[in-house]
Amino acid sequence: MPQNIRRVAVIGAGPAGAIATDALVKEEAFDTIRVFDRRIVVGGTWVYTPHLPPKVPSLEALVSGDADQRIPIPEYLPAVTPFNEKVNSHQHRYSDTPIHENLHSNIAPEIMGYTEEPLPNKLSQQTLKEYGPGAPFRHHTVVRQWVEDLFIRGDHDKLLELRTTVELVVRLSIHIPYS
Secondary structure, three states: OOOOOOEEEEEOOOHHHHHHHHHHHHHOOOOEEEEEOOOOOOOHHHOOOOOOOOOOOOHHHHHHOOOOOOOOOOOOOOOOOOOOHHHHOHHHHOOOOOOOOOOEOOOOHHHHOOOOOOOOOOOOHHHHHHHOOOOOOOEHHHHHHHHHHHHHHOOHHHHEEOOOOOOOOOOOOOOOOOO
């Protein structure tokens, strides 16, 4: 690992962001690791938001790549933008997820988990009721809690910057020699 990279950011606090953060911390190579997520909780696509009605502005906007409206980037960064419905609406920022009340994972926990952080062998009451004690799937609440536990177990929750939308990432033009 190059010596001059001391700060790293992880964008997204879902399963991949959680395990990437864990791996970066274990490297012990960085002074600063920050994890950004636009939601108020970790979990990525496993966060259930029943209070947010799904809405697609238009099929044409989706096809043309213009459905996610741009927010003006502040002149000076870092900056805090006002929290308002026009800018931060889930309908404009696509922060809602496809999770529904009865959603279960569709692959076995052994495949879905990570080598060092397996998905728990835990069945929710809903899973037991619907599929019985031998069910190979996990309810969305179990998966989301597993993601949160990945951050908490390693004390990585202190690295989180929630309610933060990353609008622009710029690669610094520094020369890093390869060995």
